Amino acid sequence: MISRPRIRDVASRAGVSTATVSRALSNPALVKPDTQIRIREAIAALGYVLDGSARALASGRAHTIGAIVPTLDNAIFARAVQGLQTTLSNSGYQLLIAAHEYNPDTEQALVRALLERSIDALLLVGTDHSPQTWDLIRGSRVPLLVTWSKTDLQPSIGFDNHQIGRLAAQHLLALGHRHLGVISGHCLHNDRARSRVEGFREALEQRGRQLPESHVIQQPFGFEGGRAGLRALLELRPRPTGIFCGNDVLAMGCLFEAQALGIDVPGELSIVGCDNLPISSQLTPSLTTIHLPTHELGQHAAGLLLQWLASGQMPPNECLPIELVARGTSGPPRKAAR
Amino acid sequence: MISRPRIRDVASRAGVSTATVSRALSNPALVKPDTQIRIREAIAALGYVLDGSARALASGRAHTIGAIVPTLDNAIFARAVQGLQTTLSNSGYQLLIAAHEYNPDTEQALVRALLERSIDALLLVGTDHSPQTWDLIRGSRVPLLVTWSKTDLQPSIGFDNHQIGRLAAQHLLALGHRHLGVISGHCLHNDRARSRVEGFREALEQRGRQLPESHVIQQPFGFEGGRAGLRALLELRPRPTGIFCGNDVLAMGCLFEAQALGIDVPGELSIVGCDNLPISSQLTPSLTTIHLPTHELGQHAAGLLLQWLASGQMPPNECLPIELVARGTSGPPRKAAR
């Protein structure tokens, strides 16, 4: 079995030097049109495919971006990654992806693994990362883009997670709810979850109300977490009539459990989620939630990264607009229940 | 700003040659324990991170796998990718991921893009790929693993998609349904969708029944596709009382549309999906569907790939077990409706 053709094979078939083939491939403007044509013919005839590791080594550009997300098992990250990948791909960049499943040690190992793959930039979700992770990244001199959270300490593109919590609280308060609870993912190592709860609490305190710790249930992300969260909140007296869930998956779990328990939503219980997954509007009742433009986040992140790599200039921090979408799972508390 | 440390910096700090450092990193058994320790100390002190492109060029191993899936926007692929990535990562491999969004030209461009990134193996979904795509892969000599479909022409790990259709048909027939319809994704360039419809049709024909083309509605994957599919099937006379949907997303769309139209499920209409997404069991009524172990598929695919790369031997074809899960959206047709 003969080995793959190399750039020298293309060069000799086209009657030029390897330098010229290389230029024709990466900077065609430098090559005379008819030379280009001969080279393209040779490439096609030989079925030549560039060796990216050699190119990366020689040029210092791997044309590859690394991204580490908490999980792909939540549509919200999957969609963002999809947007990221598509946009990168259109500019000749490919995506190395990994998921840490909310484990900081895993994240650290993945950061190292990706840095060892010669990536041109790294994308991470949120601002909570172990000190060793930060050291690794700093030492590597690889540009880092923080996503999902906004921070001034790093180039970032994200959402105002405090505002998410505030919007949820304001909505429930405006409807007349006075007994509120929160179902959140684990806040440890998760600044998004923490900020959302904090924002919710702040908005309550602004109205002279409190959100005691006992009214914030932390659960693993997932339907079961939402269900367990609701069961826990139902133990409280007085029972909460309005619940903010840290994301739509928890909110759906909460809704499904309420339905299973025969609790009327929104008559007896209002639920507000966050993300606005495609399915959220399809359910009956459909989910009141905070819309996060995550597909756009992926695309914008890709754009920022490409610009950064092309210009060498740190991109500005971007904060994407969010919006509460009032739907069927939230309404005024029923008089009878008060 | 000083540049990143290189292997020669580690070597001189540890008082050994670069060859020894290299061995300590990739094959520690060859290096004396105390030498190893000195090397590890030097690595830690300098914050040395290996350059993967140089390693790949010198060794011919990129420790990277490429995977192209139709989309990450369907949880089923996202879950499989997650399983794949986790397993690969545990063995020191990373994952380059891309999505073609059901466009064969995009797929071809992505295959080329990934092959140009020095991948050790490539994973594709299904058997339908353009001739040029096949040529590219063959010419590249990169091992190819086909997933989701079973085929004897390539190492593959997948499901018996014909059997999926057959199981759905048998279930609906056994319940007593005589007027059946199918909502499928577009079958062009999608052997999984095609096989499922064919399997469904075969099972009907085995019982002396037909499935005319008019009873197979092809729609884009998505809730709206499922909804439109149902509306189209409701035009038929006699109305189908049992519908097989090519995946759970279509099935959910179909269910949501039925609920919106006031059609009783399963009283007036039985629905069978495919995939068994986590949400399928949470809905009311919960979805009768065919369970596909997709997370396992990802893990097994990773295992096959790793074994293949380690041994150089083509792995055996694997076919993963599938199973119909009867739940709330299917039942006997109501007498009145017949």
Add this chain to the structure above:
DNA sequence: CTGAAAGCGCTTACAG
């Protein structure tokens, strides 16, 4: 617009 040649940072037979 093009070519000769050095060099990117590793790995790995080969020799000891």
Add this chain to the structure above:
DNA sequence: CTGAAAGCGCTTACAG
């Protein structure tokens, strides 16, 4: 168990 050295396949100043 370790080192010297060639070589992996590109790119890119440099010179023309």
